[in-house]
Amino acid sequence: xxxxxxxxGWNIFWLGRYLERAEALARIxxxxxxxxxxxxxxxxxxxxxxxxxxxxxxxxxxxxxxxxSVVNFYILDRSNPSSIAYAVxxxxxxxRSVRHLISTEMWTHxxxxxxxxxxxxxxxxxxNNLSRVCTQIKQDCQTFEGIAEGTFFRGEAWCFYQLGKYLxxxxxxxxxxxxxxxxxxxxxAEGRDSIHWSVLLRSVAGYHAFRSLYPxxxxxxxxxxxxxxxxxxxxxxxxxxxxxxxxLNELESRHGHTRSKxxxxxxxxxxxxxxxxxGQRVTARRLHKFxxxxxVSLGDVSNEIGKAYLTKI
Amino acid sequence: MxxxxxxxxxxxxxxxxxxxxxxxxxxxxxNMDSATLRRRSKDAERELFNLGITFTVYTDRDAxxxxxxxxxxxxxxxxxxxxQINSGIQQRVAALNLFLKDVYNDGKVFxxxxxxxxxxxxxxxxxxxxxxxxxxxxxxxxxCGTDLVRDEKGKLLVLEDNARxxxxxxxxxxxRHLMMRAFPDLAEGISLAEVDDYGRQLMKALTAVAPQGxxxxxxxxxxxxxYNSAYFEHVFLAREMGGPLVEGRDLVVEKDRVFMRTTRGxxxxxxxxxRVDDEFLDPKVFLPTSMLGxxxxxxxxxxxxxxxxxxxxxxxxxxxxxxxxxPRIIKYFLDEDPIIENVPTNICREPDGLAKTLDNLDKLxxxxxxxxxxxxxxxxxxASKRELADLRAKLKANPDNFISQPxxxxxxxxxxxxxxxxxxxxxxxxxxxxxxSTWVLPGGLSRVAMKRGSLIVNSSQGxxxxxxxVVG
Numbered sequence: 001x002x003x004x005x006x007x008x009g010w011n012i013f014w015l016g017r018y019l020e021r022a023e024a025l026a027r028i029x030x031x032x033x034x035x036x037x038x039x040x041x042x043x044x045x046x047x048x049x050x051x052x053x054x055x056x057x058x059x060x061x062x063x064x065x066x067x068x069s070v071v072n073f074y075i076l077d078r079s080n081p082s083s084i085a086y087a088v089x090x091x092x093x094x095x096r097s098v099r100h101l102i103s104t105e106m107w108t109h110x111x112x113x114x115x116x117x118x119x120x121x122x123x124x125x126x127x128n129n130l131s132r133v134c135t136q137i138k139q140d141c142q143t144f145e146g147i148a149e150g151t152f153f154r155g156e157a158w159c160f161y162q163l164g165k166y167l168x169x170x171x172x173x174x175x176x177x178x179x180x181x182x183x184x185x186x187x188x189a190e191g192r193d194s195i196h197w198s199v200l201l202r203s204v205a206g207y208h209a210f211r212s213l214y215p216x217x218x219x220x221x222x223x224x225x226x227x228x229x230x231x232x233x234x235x236x237x238x239x240x241x242x243x244x245x246x247x248l249n250e251l252e253s254r255h256g257h258t259r260s261k262x263x264x265x266x267x268x269x270x271x272x273x274x275x276x277x278x279g280q281r282v283t284a285r286r287l288h289k290f291x292x293x294x295x296v297s298l299g300d301v302s303n304e305i306g307k308a309y310l311t312k313i
Numbered sequence: 314m315x316x317x318x319x320x321x322x323x324x325x326x327x328x329x330x331x332x333x334x335x336x337x338x339x340x341x342x343x344n345m346d347s348a349t350l351r352r353r354s355k356d357a358e359r360e361l362f363n364l365g366i367t368f369t370v371y372t373d374r375d376a377x378x379x380x381x382x383x384x385x386x387x388x389x390x391x392x393x394x395x396x397q398i399n400s401g402i403q404q405r406v407a408a409l410n411l412f413l414k415d416v417y418n419d420g421k422v423f424x425x426x427x428x429x430x431x432x433x434x435x436x437x438x439x440x441x442x443x444x445x446x447x448x449x450x451x452x453x454x455x456x457c458g459t460d461l462v463r464d465e466k467g468k469l470l471v472l473e474d475n476a477r478x479x480x481x482x483x484x485x486x487x488x489r490h491l492m493m494r495a496f497p498d499l500a501e502g503i504s505l506a507e508v509d510d511y512g513r514q515l516m517k518a519l520t521a522v523a524p525q526g527x528x529x530x531x532x533x534x535x536x537x538x539x540y541n542s543a544y545f546e547h548v549f550l551a552r553e554m555g556g557p558l559v560e561g562r563d564l565v566v567e568k569d570r571v572f573m574r575t576t577r578g579x580x581x582x583x584x585x586x587x588r589v590d591d592e593f594l595d596p597k598v599f600l601p602t603s604m605l606g607x608x609x610x611x612x613x614x615x616x617x618x619x620x621x622x623x624x625x626x627x628x629x630x631x632x633x634x635x636x637x638x639x640p641r642i643i644k645y646f647l648d649e650d651p652i653i654e655n656v657p658t659n660i661c662r663e664p665d666g667l668a669k670t671l672d673n674l675d676k677l678x679x680x681x682x683x684x685x686x687x688x689x690x691x692x693x694x695x696a697s698k699r700e701l702a703d704l705r706a707k708l709k710a711n712p713d714n715f716i717s718q719p720x721x722x723x724x725x726x727x728x729x730x731x732x733x734x735x736x737x738x739x740x741x742x743x744x745x746x747x748x749x750s751t752w753v754l755p756g757g758l759s760r761v762a763m764k765r766g767s768l769i770v771n772s773s774q775g776x777x778x779x780x781x782x783v784v785g
Contacts, residue, residue, distance in 0.1 A: 108363050
């Protein structure tokens with residue numbers, strides 16, 4: 001069998017990334033809305049913009065950050081590169097390019113997902129309906145993931161799909177944690193804002209797991225450490241990094257690639273940042289800085305993989 | 314089927330008065346009420362859309378994926394029909410290949426006065442770059458799609474040859490899959506020729522024409538990319554053949570050898586099934602502005618390091634003017650009469666043909682030879698006096714540029730239209746693969762004009778397709 005065309009490796013990598021991104025976005029919008037319902041002052045939609053550093057871009061096109069416009073911006077707005085519509089359209093476009101390398105079932109599901117999303121209107125996004133829409137999007141992403149697990153040929157392409165998926169997942173977990181960093185006042189104290197933290201945990205399906213480890217309390221430091229380091233938790237950054245390492249090893253051991261020094265350097269850099277970054281006392285500033293460093297390291301790994309394997313043009 | 318009226322046309326299901334090979338299908342169709350037909354037809358269309366079996370229509374703003382309308386009532390061919398089609402297509406492809414080899418090499422066909430040399434060499438699809446070069450096994454047309462029609466008496470005729478990049482084969486196979494899921498009961502007890510073998514046969518044919526000494530060739534499909542309207546078909550072919558699907562930017566030529574850029578670096582390619590037109594293949598030789606091609610590809614081809622399918626320059630064989638000479642070409646190269654005849658064609662560059670055309674202008678269809686897609690075609694019976702006068706003047710000024718043919722009343726096939734079964738005109742495009750020998754996919758693509766009375770079956774103009782059954 002001929003080797004994978006480099007460009008297709010890139011498409012597969014981004015197929016994994018974009019779908020993971022769409023799922024994370026749906027989770028974040030859902031949590032923000034749910035969180036708002038449990039508080040009296042109403043939802044803080046500007047926070048989501050902050051999370052993705054989209055404030056300026058949003059202001060230019062939409063002005064005031066109210067619920068309807070932010071939700072529209074992140075779900076339906078195809079011209080917004082951080083929207084779900086954009087992510088799914090890009091995922092589909094990438095899948096279309098590698099349609100011959102993925103299973104018919106993967107393609108059909110993604111195609112249906114894309115079609116149903118493009119039929120959504122602003123009416124469907126009214127707040128009392130938002131959670132349902134987000135749940136549907138989440139489920140469509142998960143269904144795709146399940147189909148991929150069950151039908152995607154385990155060649156080189158699978159490795160690149162995994163790499164894209166786990167790098168994106170790690171990145172999204174750091175962003176989510178960043179959403180709460182400024183609520184931390186004192187690492188030893190109970191979360192000042194315990195609703196925030198429990199909703200955050202629920203949004204990554206981590207609440208019960210966290211509770212079983214920490215039966216009482218919701219110290220921000222514990223939550224941060226859980227989301228970063230708990231190797232049993234599927235969205236923990238450490239577990240994602242472990243999976244990235246596995247896939248890189250597999251490229252070597254099963255698919256005959258020689259190890260790329262630049263990729264290996266970037267991967268070590270990432271592991272090092274992760275291990276040494278958080279420190280004993282978690283403060284808001286320190287956490288934020290740590291998350292920034294991690295995001296840069298994740299970006300390095302992604303870029304080096306692209307250069308080493310996927311852009312031979 | 315109650316109330317179905319085929320009019321004055323030959324019907325693919327009923328013939329003139331009942332066809333024995335369709336009896337069982339007719340009975341089974343009669344047992345389905347129209348609500349069932351409609352529901353299953355809807356299911357089938359939804360499935361096409363979900364599968365993304367679409368062609369892309371570009372507007373100013375959007376790229377819209379449309380499905381090719383699929384009609385659930387199959388078009389049925391008898392084994393006797395198929396015998397004629399199969400042998401007729403094989404004969405035609407053999408003649409086309411011998412003709413092309415001669416045209417680009419010895420030119421005997423010109424010297425012996427079979428076809429005027431300038432008619433071929435002045436053609437815009439003639440590629441002088443191919444002169445003195447014979448591709449492996451002398452095969453130029455590896456993939457051929459021949460458009461057939463049936464006249465009102467039920468006689469099969471060749472309407473045109475597609476010897477460059479014929480498309481549509483993916484629909485043949487997907488239509489069958491769809492049909493078997495939507496109507497598993499319709500084919501019950503009927504022995505139906507399979508269509509699933511196409512990918513394997515294609516790989517076999519392309520492997521057979523690999524450069525000398527290459528026993529296990531890398532066969533790639535070269536596509537213009539995801540924005541091409543036939544991209545779905547390119548993907549389909551890659552899947553069926555199990556070969557890589559590449560674009561020009563994935564290929565590079567070094568020392569007259571062609572390589573693809575893989576995750577491991579460069580890997581040699583030996584055979585390319587290219588779905589890119591001649592002009593765009595190599596900016597060094599053809600259109601210098603082409604972004605779809607590969608610089609140096611043509612030289613690698615001429616050196617024999619890579620095989621292109623179809624060969625460069627096959628466009629002279631499927632031209633309208635050359636079509637008119639095909640019966641003579643078949644006779645000349647094979648010493649046989651055509652097994653499937655052409656639509657009778659008057660060649661206006663010949664005095665006899667011109668006279669016949671001028672005398673019957675209001676009854677004939679007159680076509681300029683250099684054009685395609687229906688440009689400049691005058692349908693005599695439907696033309697105004699003024700149009701006919703215009704045409705007469707053009708014909709007299711430049712007779713070489715025209716051919717004329719009688720109107721062919723295309724056969725009809727029962728088609729589900731808004732819950733009712735109505736007759737609609739159909740044609741047939743069988744696909745032939747040639748490596749060392751020729752294999753024809755049983756059946757072919759039946760295209761159907763969905764508008765009442767329309768003879769235009771092209772998908773770009775609202776045509777649809779049907780599953781085509783060859784029954785034993």
